[in-house]
Amino acid sequence: MTTEAERVRTVMPPPPAYPPSPPPAPPARRSAAAAAVCAVLGLGLVAGAAVGGRLTAPPSRTAAEAAYERGGTLWSDVPVDELFPRTVHAPDAGPGGASRDWTRLGVAPDGDCAPGLDPALAAALRPAGCRRLLRATYADATSTTVTTVGLLITGTDRAGMRALRSRVAAGRLDTRTDMLPRPYAPPGTVADRFGDAQRASWWLAVRDDLPLVVWSVTGFADGRTGTPLQPAARAVAPDAASDVAQAGLGHDARALAARIESAFRAAVRR
Template sequence: MGDRVRPVGPRAAAAAACVVLGLGLIGGAATGSWLTGDSAGAAGARDSFTAAADLWHSVPVDQIFPTTVEGEGAGPGGADRAWTRIAVAPDSGCAKAFDPLLRKVLAPAGCLRLLRATYTDETRSHVITVGLLFTKADSAAMGVLNSRFKDEGLDRRRDLLPRPYAAKGTVAAGFGDDQRASWTLSVLTDAPVVVYAVSGFADGRSVTEPQPAEDAMETGATTPPAQAGLGHDAQGLADRIERGLRKNVGSATEKPS
């Protein structure tokens, strides 16, 4: 694949009109599933999409980014993992959160709000930034963006990386662009959200060839990110933050019995 990225078609649209800016960060995470089944039909899907768009300012921070995230079976060989939150970034725009080319690819979806937190593993030797980009796109535009990432393999390119949140006074203080070792990025289609995570070593060592989490998790992979389990850290934490988001959407759309 060449270095140039084709522009996305102009299908991004404004998200639900009820979404407004607020000061509160989000909250509450746990594992869970999205509202499943199609019995609710299109109306139910729209309700879920709208509810997801509103979560960034309607849910407490500890629910979206829990202080501790358990990763049962999330490590190499099915080992258990656990991650502790060490910092939450102020909710912000997207200007400095992505490498320039990734920012260009995501731009058609718009940036309503970006939420980020940085975690460390139990040994405090790894650091992982996980992010939730709430876009301004409608469901059709998110579907187009999702297809593009899959069809063109954009989630595997080293020139399309999310950036870490290096929190001063923590073990992640030196977690910069050169320290990125593994990453994952997922464009959701049932919510106007892009979920990502990027991991690295807490000692600040540079990594010349970051590896997508999917590759770093392959059996027999021998790269430094793979051997350290940094692919598992990025994927495992991103998965669980995404599950928490989905659980919050399910709660927001439940009808009283």
């Protein structure tokens, strides 16, 4: 005769047999796994830092900014023959598209701007500052006319040059007869009598992509005075009939300044 406890044990099934828990991983395996996790986390942090660095680093200079900066110091390390070539040829720069040629007579010592400009013009350009004034004088192929070309290197930024260009344009400073550039007369040359009284035509241009004001002033080589002044912008007009226009002085002033500016720009790009 079975007891009640024996009947319960007979009816109830035995408990399920669960698989045993895996043994703990050896210490070396746990270390390798931890190292892998740390490596993944470390790569993520490095990548994040790199991205953050790219987002917060200052932007690199553009080509225009680099050229502007280079233009402000070019005078200090470029040979003078690169800025003021010994000879200049312009195949169609004269009246009626005639060819023009010039020979350099001398280069003035570089210095401040005051000696190269009338006081009123120097005052008008002063807000942009003056790092250096570079000047050279040329004679045409017949030694009839002489022209001084100036490169005024300013000390302002591009915004300052834009403001200066606007002031010059608004005031028509490039046509004011009381605001002229001054000649440089190399001694012992055909230009040695080229002074303020011999000025006949001139050109002035403010550039805002470089710290540069380009100008030129021209006259007759024989020392004559009393020639009525006429800005190059007017002397090169097709209907201009003045002595300055007929002699091509306006063409000399404009074309020679343009060639010297081109030489300056070429030096900036090198």
